Every structure is written in C-alpha cells, then in structure tokens.
Amino acid sequence: MNAGDAPDIRALQADIVIVGGGGAGLRAAIAAAEANPQLDILLLSKVYPMRSHTVAAEGGCAGVIQLHDSLDAHFDDTVSGGDWLCDQDVVDYFVHHATEENLRLEHWGCPWSRKADGSINVRAFGGMKIERTWFAADKTGFHILHTLFQTSLKYPSIRRCDEYFCTDLLLEDGACAGVQAIDMRNGTHTLIAASAVILATGGAARVYRYNTNGGIVTGDGMALAYRQGVALRDMEFVQYHPTGLPGSGILITEAARGEGGVLTNSDGYRYLQDYGLGPETPLGEACNKYMELGPRDRLSQAFWHEAKAGRALATSRGEAVNLDLRHLGEARINERLPFIRDLARTYVNVDAVHEPIPVRPTAHYTMGGIQTDRHTATALPGLFAVGECASVGLHGANRLGSNSLAELSVFGRVAGEQAAARASQGPAVDPRRLLARAQDNAAGWESLREARGGEHLATIRDEMARAMEDGAGIFRLPGQMQQTCAKIAELKGRYRELGLVDRSRVFNTEWLNAIELGNLLDVAEAMAHAALARKESRGSHQRIEDFPERDDAQFLRHSLVYRAADTPRLDWQDVVITRSQPAERHYGAAGQQESKP
Amino acid sequence: MTETVTVRVQRYRPEEDQEPWAQSFEVPYSEDLSILDALNQIKDQQDPTLSHRWSCRMAICGSCGVMINGEPRLACKTFLRDYRGKDALEVRALDNFPIERDLVSDISGFIDHLETVQPWLIRSDEQPVSAGAYRQTPEQMQRYAAFSQCINCGLCYAACPQFGRDPAFLGPAALTLAQRYNLDSRDEGASQRMNWLNAEAGVWSCTFVGYCSQVCPKDVDPAAAINQGKVASDINYAVNLFNILRGKDDA
16 A cells, blocks of 8 residues: 555455454354354354463362252352342352353363362362362363363354454444454555444453463453443452562463362461451361461452561562472372462572462452343344453352353353344345444554654553552552542553654564553553542552441442543443342351351 | 663564674573563563564463574573572573564464364264263373373474474374373274374374473473384284284275
C-alpha cells in the first residue's frame, strides 16, 4: 500500500470464529464441530494453541467423584469461597457437569493421575471440604491443553489461524458479525465475517508487576468487548495466589499444600493459625479447609499482615515466607510435584527435598471479565465469551483453586454449542459489508505502527503495573486507590503520545506489544474504578481502612463497568441466589463447628 | 562498576536484510537473569525492534527455543550465570527452520508433522462418558508417561541432522507423539499410525544420532521413542510378511 491509500484487507468468511486457542477456545471448537459438522469453524490465536496460558495451570481440575462427596458440597464450597457473589444457578450447572467433562477429557486421552487399581485419583485443594481435584501430577493444565489441541485435530471442520492477533470486533445491524486480525507473519489486516464469535482470550494479570501469568495474558478479549459497549463485570476481584516465587512471580501450585506442604514465617512459625484458619494441623496431615488449605484470598491477606509485622523473610529476591515440603519426602515429591521441584531448582536454586521454597503472593487470576449470561452469551448478539476472559458468574469474589480448569470444559462446551446453534440458523454477512469499517480500523493500527510520539512503551507498561499493585492489590487503601485511578487516566493520555521504532510488518512485536498495552490500560481502568466503587470488603477485595466489613445490603451485587469518554460508567446487577443465603465465611475450627448439624 | 555480559544476537529483517547478521548488546549481569530476561531487557531498553517469541517464562509453553552458543535451548531455562567467564554468548534462531525474522523461526512445518501422526485416542469401541473412566494403572501409564511430556518447543528438530537434510522427515517430536498414543493402554490406533510410521518419512529415516534426547528440556527422550517405533515397525513388517507367506494378504 502507498501512503494515503486505504490499507489492503484480506477478507475471509467462517460460520464461527473463536478467538483464543487455550482450554476454553479448544473445547468450544470441538463442541461446535460435534454439534454441527457442516459448520466452518475458525480458531484464531496470537500464539500456537499449545502456548496458551492454560498450559501453566498446575494443581488440578475440580469434579465430584468420591462416594462420600456430593454436588451440594461442591456447590457450598464454591458459593462460600466466592463470598456469596457467585450466581447460584451457574454454580449448580457447573457442579453438575464438571465430572462429566473431566471424564470426557479422560476418554480423549488426558493422563489423569491414578490410584493403584487404575481408577481416577483426586487430591485436596484450598477451600474444598472433600478431595475432588483431579490432577495430572503437577502439570494438569499442560496435559488438558495438549489433549484438547490434539483431539481438535480430529475434526476437519476446525481450521486454524495461528499467530493472528485479533484487533477488533466487527458489528453489523447491532450484532457481532466478525472479527479483524493482523496476520503476524506479514502484517496483513484480515477480516473474518462470521455468524457467531466466541472470545476465549484468557485473563489480564499482566496489568500487575508481580504475577504468575505468561507474557501473552494481556486482557485482549476483555478490551475488545469493552470497546464495543459490553460491560466488564466484577473486575475489582483479582486473585493473588499465595505461593509464587519471589522476583519472577512464577507459580508454585496450591497442590504443594494439598499434598501436605506448610507455610512458615521468619520465626519458623505456622502463622496461618493466627488468621482464623487454625488450630494448627499436625505436620504432614493436611486437613481440608484448615490452615494451608484455607482459600487463596485469606492466605494472601495473612502474608500481607505478616510482612507488615516484620515476620517475612528478607531474601535477595524480596520478602517471602517459607513453603516447606521436606517432610513429604523425595519419593512423594517426585511423584506428585515433579514440576515444582524442577521450578524451584531452576528459578530460586532450592531443592524442595532438602530446603523450604521461598514464596510470596502474586497476582494470578481475574475473577471478573466480560459479562455473560449462564449460556455464555454477552449482551451483544452473536458474541459469546468463555473462560477467564468472561464473567459467567461462577467465581464470585474469590475463586477456589481447581474450579477454573473445570470451567474451561464445562462452559467451553456451552459456548461451542450456543455458537453452533446461532450459526446453524444462517450464514455470515457478506464480508464486503464489513470492509469499510475494517479499513478504518486498519488505518488506526497502521498509524500506531508509525507512531512517532515521545512516550516509551516499556515505561508506561511498568508504571501501570506498579500503580495497580499499589492501589488495587491485596489490600486497597483509600488514598492509593484514588491515585491509581488518576495514574491510569494519565497513562492512557500518554499512551496516545507513544513513539515506536519498529516500522516492519513482519512479526513486529513492538507494534503488537503496543496494542496489548492499550488493552491492558482499558482493563486496568475497569479494575481500578470497580474497586473504588465497591465500598465494602468481600473476598479478594479488601478495604481494611475505610470499609472493612462486607455490606450485603448495598453490595450483594455484581459491579458492571461500561466504557465512557472520560471515566467509565458504573452500574450494578443483582446476584442470583437460589438456595444458599449469605452467611459468614468460616474456615478452620470455626468452619467445622458451623457445618455440624 | 556493574558487571555486564556481551550478548551477540542474530538479527534478520526480511524487508531490509539479505541475510542474517549479528548485533552485540551489553546486559547487566545478575545471578537470576535468564537469556529470556536478557532479551526482554534488550528489547525494553536498547532496541525495541528485536523480535523473539516467549510467554510463560517457566519452561512449559515451549515458545522460546533458540540456539545458544550453538546448542538448542529454551531461553527461559538458560541463565547468564552458565556462560560467565566464557568468551562469547551468542543467541540465534533455531537451526533447521527457515527464519521469519530475528529469533523467530517458521515452525509451521513442524506443527504440520505433529498433526500428521493422528495424535488422538483412537478406539474401535468408543465408550459413552456415562460408562465412567477407562481403567489405567499407574504401571500402564508409566509406559507412555515420559512421551506425553513434550512441550512442542522444537529443540529436537533443531538438533536433528536428518530433519536438517530433509524437512519431510516427521522428526523426533511427532514420532514420539505417535508412540505416546501407541503405548497408551486405552488406544487402539497403532495399526493406523503404522502406515506413516513405516513410510519413508517415518522412523526408518532416523539415523539414531540421539542428539534430540540430549537437548530435550523435558527429558522426553525422543530417540528412545523412535527406537521403540522401529521395533514395532519391524514386528509389524514381520507379521505382515508371515501373513503374506501364509496367503493371508491383509497387509
């Protein structure tokens, strides 16, 4: 193209476009292909599917399987774990289908860890009253993702666009009619008209400085939907995983505690007993919902208090506490936690068989996301969202570990089937009708590629990540929250003055990183404003100084953030309560007393 | 003064360069710094035009394979400390693949090979999910466990002289993936996979150099998988020959 010409656009058509090739996207693709083999399904991702961040999930995937367990128990743990902000009809659907989906993965070849007799084994996980976490050693997400990717190859109707970066949703007559993407190999702007679009782009924890997430986890789908007027829901709820490696933030699975690992402070003391999670359980005898098997929000908050009281360890990589696995012994560590042993050796030079692993809380998971109904449909007809990028209403104010991998399959399938039903009703619009808009969009991205302002990409990114940690971290303090909102607004202004150096069209990662940064800033804005608006403490959202209590009278509601010209617009949506009335969350001995008849 | 390390990075910008060239950068040394961290620092602070793939930074997503001082390695699992005091630290795109740009290789041929080998569970009697899980003891799982650990990073292809000579060779990871399913007690697809396992681009092309297993960052041991595939292929050949001699030509 010559300067001044409209950018060249390559136009494609499909029945369904799925953006994102992680667990949710792949499961949706398979479900759609099975629902109607005549449909042309296009799976588009900025990375080869097996690079998607599902790959890094370690500990496991929930689903009731033991005889003494029940769907009601899984429901209760999830709803109380989410501090009653879960939509209970969604939780019911989820617990009813999680086991079935885990079995389906087994039939597709997933190497779930087994008992000696060859039946499925399950392990304990935080906040779960009975062991119901299926696992594949400590690489559960890796095995699920590779199983789904390999199984997806069976279906000739699933085509892929690997290393295509989705930049825009395209609307026609008030419905989502396709997407637009950059072919990363050559920079070609590509529009794909489709009857249904599924966003399955994952989370956004890269808005924080210390996080467990891969570099690709930049909230792309959330920003795409937000820019089209779709609400982002419950964005203030961001999970800090209590055990990441100091410095890098690399994830050390909760299964380390499920298998019996304990947390100690600089005095060698199991401090969790001082935070309503005790009494102390005997070493090597993990007890469900006690101590180290409390929920993630409580454990991360306990670390914050310990560090403030000067009882964290000072390491060369920053403050930490000790995760001690030594009493498990080498054989069990090798069988159940081989990846953890490898990670600790490689990244902090610690052999978990002989020394405790230093850990600290790091940003991990966005409970909120694109608002959907329980069928994964967004308010925009033709647009569906699933997985971490979505808020289907499952996790409430705090997700329980191992519920999110199960969510990918349970709701990935729903999304695939819903999209297939819509696409079966009629073909996509003629791509030519979307061309003019696609050209406008492409011109905008081209001017970003040519950007010659004075602002530096990495500087804006780092300032954003620090501001989010300061004002939207484990505890949210009033002055800092305001400052963070102001800072994000300032950074959005400076982003418009960005200067880029790389003018190439071939695998131009500076350009793509700049688009990602725009996405991150939109998501950070939604998170910070939702946090400011929720004047209570619930789950992972804690305002210990100004609003330390949960306030059901005012805030037993989902927050909704809509994009607006200057500051975003906030609204609220009722939570679906069917059979579990809000109560106090209790763990440890207090929880035990409560559950007695 | 801060200690720095010189990193020579291969550059190739297809729109302006005739061929790859090397550019040197000074990176401040630290004990924890991985080669990936160094590349990211260079991109953030010195030259934003450097392109490389990465994501998880914990050796599980398989994105960041590169040649480091001539060896195929994951950039995120290789550290500056391992090269301290050495004369040079040189990072190039993976051998045996076309270069798209800088450190980004065109791995599409490798992905095609993975797709060729029917890497999914094949059953003659697919059970409904309501029938529950297939039974598989830990011992049965152990037979294929190592071969299921492949992260598709492509290091073994960069190490494989046969793939370098002939890109049609299915190569270590794809043949290992086939063997992963062939050895799975739940799978009944081995005879279907035998068609291309036996074919010219299959196991017999491997000249058993074994370098693939040495460079694997996940101890998958593709050389062992291919060797087992050769034995299976031999047995398959012998059984077919026996049947042909007996007049039962169903080969």
